[in-house]
Amino acid sequence: MRRLAWSLLFLCGLILASFALLAASPAHPLQMMVDATVTGTPEGPKIVVPDQVNVRLGPGTNYDKIGVLIAGQEATALGRSPGGLWIQIVYPGVPGNVAWVYAPYVILDAGQELLPIIEPPPTSTPRITPTIDPTLAAQFNLGEAPATRLPTFTPADPVIQPTLEPLDDGNGRGFPPILAILGLLVVGLFGTVVSFLRGS
Secondary structure, three states: OOHHHHHHHHHHHHHHHHHHHHHHHHHHHHHOOOOOOOOOOOOOEEEEEOOOOOOOOOOOOOOEEEEEEEOOOOOEEEEEEOOOOOEEEEOOOHHHHHHEEEEEHHHHHOOOHHOOOOOOOOOOOOOOOOOHHHHHHHHHHOOOOOOOOOOOOOOOOOOOOOOOOOEEEEEOOOOOOOHHHHHHHHHHHHHHHHHHHOOO
């Protein structure tokens, strides 16, 4: 009997210790392993983005948009356009690791006169728009195009909303099952202590 009481006490202690360890451990084991990476950042004036701003390949909206900077991001400023409306920044992942942002949408931590003037890159070749050969099109011209019928509108049937009756459970409160579990645990521990004391 005494051996059973000791076994139950040991089991309860083991369960409580495991709960304590789970509560103290981090949410994910990989959070404890952090690899330190060393990245070099170029020195010089920086821009801060107060709100989202588009990043382009050149100083103008006719250049391709290649990304965005969101509010709070920083980037190193390399230069400015001849008119001063665009700022060239370091933007990894694009050709040359440089891109352009619109100057009125960012905050420069130094005066623009400190930035060198950079000539804009050439714009990309405009896309070719297909044209129709009028001589070829005239061979297939069979007259006026037939008039198309406009679609008619058919109203949908009204949607019937189901009504649910509220559940009536008397006083509106239920008995939480955790209380029953805790009660059984206390009764079990009390019985173990009593059997241990009786066996002594």
